[in-house]
Amino acid sequence: MLYPWLAKKYAVGLEERRALYPEEKAGRFPERPLWVHAVSVGEVQSAWPLLDLLARENPGESVLLSTTTATGRETAFRLADGLFGEQIYYPWDVPRIVSRALDRIRPKGYIVMETEIWPGMLMELKKRSIPALLANGRFSERTARNVRKRPAFWRQVYDLFSLLLVRSAADRDFLADLGVPEEKLRVTGDCKVDALLLRKRAADLSRIREIVAGQGPVFVAGSTHQGEESIALAAFRNVRERIPQARLVIAPRHPERSGDVLEAVSRTAEAALLSQAERSGGTSWDILVIDRIGVLFDLYGVSDGAFIGGSLVDKGGQNIMEPAAFGIPFSHGPFMRDFVEAAGELGKLGAATLVRTEAEMASHWERCLDQNEREKARRASGAYFQAVGGAAKATLDEIRREMTKK
Numbered sequence: 556m557l558y559p560w561l562a563k564k565y566a567v568g569l570e571e572r573r574a575l576y577p578e579e580k581a582g583r584f585p586e587r588p589l590w591v592h593a594v595s596v597g598e599v600q601s602a603w604p605l606l607d608l609l610a611r612e613n614p615g616e617s618v619l620l621s622t623t624t625a626t627g628r629e630t631a632f633r634l635a636d637g638l639f640g641e642q643i644y645y646p647w648d649v650p651r652i653v654s655r656a657l658d659r660i661r662p663k664g665y666i667v668m669e670t671e672i673w674p675g676m677l678m679e680l681k682k683r684s685i686p687a688l689l690a691n692g693r694f695s696e697r698t699a700r701n702v703r704k705r706p707a708f709w710r711q712v713y714d715l716f717s718l719l720l721v722r723s724a725a726d727r728d729f730l731a732d733l734g735v736p737e738e739k740l741r742v743t744g745d746c747k748v749d750a751l752l753l754r755k756r757a758a759d760l761s762r763i764r765e766i767v768a769g770q771g772p773v774f775v776a777g778s779t780h781q782g783e784e785s786i787a788l789a790a791f792r793n794v795r796e797r798i799p800q801a802r803l804v805i806a807p808r809h810p811e812r813s814g815d816v817l818e819a820v821s822r823t824a825e826a827a828l829l830s831q832a833e834r835s836g837g838t839s840w841d842i843l844v845i846d847r848i849g850v851l852f853d854l855y856g857v858s859d860g861a862f863i864g865g866s867l868v869d870k871g872g873q874n875i876m877e878p879a880a881f882g883i884p885f886s887h888g889p890f891m892r893d894f895v896e897a898a899g900e901l902g903k904l905g906a907a908t909l910v911r912t913e914a915e916m917a918s919h920w921e922r923c924l925d926q927n928e929r930e931k932a933r934r935a936s937g938a939y940f941q942a943v944g945g946a947a948k949a950t951l952d953e954i955r956r957e958m959t960k961k
Contacts, residue, residue: 567625568644574656576643581659585617585640589958590662592645593620595627597747598668599634601691604749604947606638612951619660621645623671634754648673657683664958666690668746670698677715686957689713690950691746692721694729696892702733710734718957720950723896741953744946751880752940754852763853766832767843771800772859774920777851778808778873779864783888784816786867786913791842792823793917798924804854806845808864808873813846820844852877860923861885862916865893872898879906880940882933884923886910900943904935 565572576584589609593602599622609616620639622628631642646656653675664686665676670693680687694702702709713719713735721727722745731737767773774794776787784805791803803824807816813828820826820842827840829847845851855861855878865873866888875894878885879901886908891898901907910916922928 565644568628571644572647572652574646574652574659576659580641580643583641584660585619587661587663588617588619588640590619590621590660590665591639591668592666592671593622593627593631593668594645594671595622595624596630598622598671598691599627599630600750600754601668601746602631603634603638604746604753605690605950606635607753608947608951610638619643619662646676648675650675650679653679657685664688664954666954669693670695672712674712674715677712681715686717686960687715688954688957689716689719689721690954691743691946692719692726692730693723693745694721694726699729706733714739718953720953722946725896743949743953744943746946746950748876748940748943749945749947751876752944755856755880758853758856760853760856763850764857766829767802767804767854767857769800769802771802772798772924773802773804773857774923775804775806775851775854775858775861775878777806777855777861777863777878779805779862780808780868780870781812782868783864784819786916787862788820788823788842789913790862790916790920793913794920795841797921801920802841802843804843804845804858806851806854808870810846810848813844817844817846852880855883855885856881858883860920862910862919863887866890867911875901875907879936882906882936884908884919884928884932886916886919897939901935901939904939906932906935906939 591602593599606618618639620631620642622631623645628642646652657679662685665680666688669691677687710733713730716739718741719730719739720741720743724742727740727742730740779787787805794801805816807813817826817828824841825839826842826844829843829845832840832843860883861878863873863875863885865871869890871893872887872891875885875887876897887898889909889911898907902909908919910919
């Protein structure tokens with residue numbers, strides 16, 4: 556009954572999702588690969604430093620990468636092309652499809668990134684004595700609530716893993732409290748930290764620097780949600796009273812909102828969409844509204860200070876480690892439950908500032924121009940990444956130890 560709906564929703568890669576691989580593709584599958592599954596963009600970013608390290612330290616290792624979403628697939632080719640032998644869409648968790656996929660792929664090990672759990676696949680891997688590992692495991696409040704509704708079921712599911720490598724002691728304790736054997740649990744840190752540093756090293760900021768080139772300082776309101784742009788705009792107006800050359804970049808979390816945001820800010824300032832500025836080689840603007848994905852990280856690299864959205868409205872906060880990677884001063888609101896540990900540590904070190912109002916945001920942006928404040932943020936971010944980096948290496952070491960047992 557669900558097949559027509561699934562076939563429509565997953566028309567792209569439908570045959571691969573059914574584990575029906577054309578001969579020309581199947582012929583390129585690596586022999587006895589390490590199968591790494593990264594469901595979408597975030598998980599691919601976590602897998603990237605692991606694949607990079609694996610390619611450098613074990614250049615002969617065969618890797619097959621799977622994703623579920625088209626954006627995950629595109630991200631994998633953009634970030635990690637050359638670090639895996641072949642890429643497929645992940646097979647549906649239906650017994651006959653799972654069996655068909657494993658018969659064809661014949662992996663020597665299976666690694667899934669972060670939270671993507673498919674019981675059918677795990678049970679079949681267990682039956683075939685193929686090691687299954689969770690890497691960069693994380694358990695949000697929402698995931699934890701769902702798991703606690705059926706603790707016995709999820710205890711059995713997680714116990715199907717040979718090893719669970721998690722980001723933090725809190726993640727480990729959650730699984731231990733659930734009843735997962737502690738000998739299966741390891742804290743290895745967050746691979747996304749290593750991914751950010753890799754991404755920073757690979758970034759080419761020349762194009763975005765041309766777009767924002769100008770005389771005045773540039774502030775970024777990144778990954779904003781509805782209700783936050785008006786606060787950022789009011790803060791910007793406040794700043795402009797004292798720093799008339801200041802400019803603002805607003806990057807809505809959902810770029811499809813960019814037209815509405817542009818209309819709102821155009822009433823009080825000269826504004827443009829990024830696409831317009833790109834076509835004209837840097838259209839004159841006081842406020843630039845970002846209307847596509849994939850540029851915010853680079854924008855942090857050319858800005859003087861930032862505000863991180865999803866935090867003045869209760870959306871859990873967006874990724875504050877991105878501006879921290881460039882060592883710029885940045886602020887966020889009080890709602891940071893999705894990045895609570897990073898927010899707390901970066902705040903304690905002096906890289907991040909909590910703001911609740913437009914006045915506090917404006918005050919922070921002005922302080923961002925103080926050289927001592929900038930140096931303080933740079934040192935604090937450096938100390939943070941030095942303390943939390945190295946997760947990819949720790950994860951790969953644990954994977955190697957586990958694979959040698961089999």
